[in-house]
Amino acid sequence: MQLDKKLIGHEFKAFDAVAEAGKVKLFCKAIGEEDPIYADAAAAKAAGYKAVPVPPTFLQALTNDDPEKGGLLKALNVDIGLILHGEQHYDYYAPVYVGDTITCQQKVTDIYDKKGGALWFVVSETSMKDKAGKLVAKATSITVVRNPDAAKK
Amino acid sequence: MVAAPKFDQVKVGDKIKPIVLPPITRHQLALYCGGSGDHNPIHVDLDFAKKFGFKDVFAHGMLSMGFLGRLVTSYAPRDRIRKLGTRFTSITWVGDVITLSGTVTGKREEGGEKLIDLEVKCTNQNGQDTLQGHATVAAS
Numbered sequence: 001m002q003l004d005k006k007l008i009g010h011e012f013k014a015f016d017a018v019a020e021a022g023k024v025k026l027f028c029k030a031i032g033e034e035d036p037i038y039a040d041a042a043a044a045k046a047a048g049y050k051a052v053p054v055p056p057t058f059l060q061a062l063t064n065d066d067p068e069k070g071g072l073l074k075a076l077n078v079d080i081g082l083i084l085h086g087e088q089h090y091d092y093y094a095p096v097y098v099g100d101t102i103t104c105q106q107k108v109t110d111i112y113d114k115k116g117g118a119l120w121f122v123v124s125e126t127s128m129k130d131k132a133g134k135l136v137a138k139a140t141s142i143t144v145v146r147n148p149d150a151a152k153k
Numbered sequence: 154m155v156a157a158p159k160f161d162q163v164k165v166g167d168k169i170k171p172i173v174l175p176p177i178t179r180h181q182l183a184l185y186c187g188g189s190g191d192h193n194p195i196h197v198d199l200d201f202a203k204k205f206g207f208k209d210v211f212a213h214g215m216l217s218m219g220f221l222g223r224l225v226t227s228y229a230p231r232d233r234i235r236k237l238g239t240r241f242t243s244i245t246w247v248g249d250v251i252t253l254s255g256t257v258t259g260k261r262e263e264g265g266e267k268l269i270d271l272e273v274k275c276t277n278q279n280g281q282d283t284l285q286g287h288a289t290v291a292a293s
Contacts (some may be wrong), residue, residue: 027188030181031219032174037154037231047154053231056222060215064190080193081205085214089238095231140238 001147003076003120005111010075014105017065019054021098027058051097059090059137063104063126072106072124078145086121086142094136096128102136103129109140118150155226157233160260160267160292169228169255169271174220177212177249185216212245217275217284224253224273229290235268239286243277250278255288267292 028038033055036043044052073080096102110123126139182196191213194201202210218239225234245251252275259270269292275284 023188023190026184027219030184030188031216031223033219033223035226047230049232055219056226056231056234056237057215057219060218061188061190069192079205081195081201083193085241087238087240088215088218089236091236092234 001120001145001149002117003078003111003113003122003145007075007108008111010108012066012071012075012106013068014103015066015068016101016103017062019058019062019096019098019100019102021052023061024052024054024058024098027061028055031055031057049095049097051099054096054098056090056092059096059128059139060088062096062102062128063106063139066104066106072108072122072143075108076122076145082146082148084144084146086144087140088142089140091138091140092136093138094130094134096130096136101131103131103133113147116150118147120145120147155228155230157293158229158269158290160269163257163260163269163292165257165259167257169224169273172220172224172227172253174251174253177216177245177247177251179210179247182210182212182216182247185213185219189213189215191215209247211247212249214241214245214284217241217245217251218286220251220253220275221273221284221286221288224255225271225288225290228255228271229269229292233291234288235266235291236289237286238288239273239284241283242285243281243283245275245277245283249283251283252276258287260292
């Protein structure tokens with residue numbers, strides 16, 4: 001298995017994702033987050049927020065809302081069972097609130113291998129913008145691909 | 154509700170109060186699959202996980218990063234978080250008991266804001282770090 005480095009620089013189609021209240025509640029339940037500011041507008045306002053904010057890593061639910069889900073894996077021709085998450089980084093420039101529509105666009109910024117091709121690393125950056133086009137966050141992800149050919153040796 | 158940390162009172166080496174989580178359950182992984190939109194079957198479908206060489210399903214790395222988000226928002230309000238990032242250093246299995254911990258590593262001023270840098274970690278019951286992360290929050 002060899003990943004195509006020509007994909008470095010490739011930009012995926014931008015898409016809009018809505019921060020839905022029900023999804024934020026389910027996300028909070030999964031991570032054990034019980035702060036009422038993520039569920040209740042009155043609690044959020046009392047804490048100084050103009051609306052219900054989303055938890056810091058809920059941005060993942062927005063970037064996962066891609067209608068062409070799995071686009072990166074398709075472009076790389078990689079099976080989902082072979083990937084692991086290597087790193088994830090968020091830069092926050094402005095808050096995201098429940099009800100916001102966020103435009104996400106992912107770009108491949110690097111592809112490299114380690115251990116003689118046994119592991120491949122795909123670095124991507126996703127810009128997240130509000131309706132006015134202002135950058136609210138940047139998500140940087142490193143996906144690790146296990147090379148099934150190396151495992152057979 | 155947590156108040157913003159006061160820049161002048163924060164010292165390098167200060168610890169965030171650790172959080173010990175209940176053991177990871179399969180149910181939790183199913184909830185995270187739905188809540189995050191990460192539908193990779195490797196986290197919820199045992200047959201699929203075995204087919205790809207794993208002994209069992211395992212937690213989404215991002216579920217644990219959500220825990221780090223909880224830790225950081227126990228130290229500073231949500232709207233004061235400027236950065237949160239992590240390396241996923243080992244797999245979190247069903248039944249693992251994760252402890253969240255954090256330490257102040259630096260203080261600086263940038264772009265008119267007083268910033269506090271933190272090292273944040275998830276560590277399992279064997280003392281092995283599963284996530285080694287960092288965060289930056291704006292102080293008051």
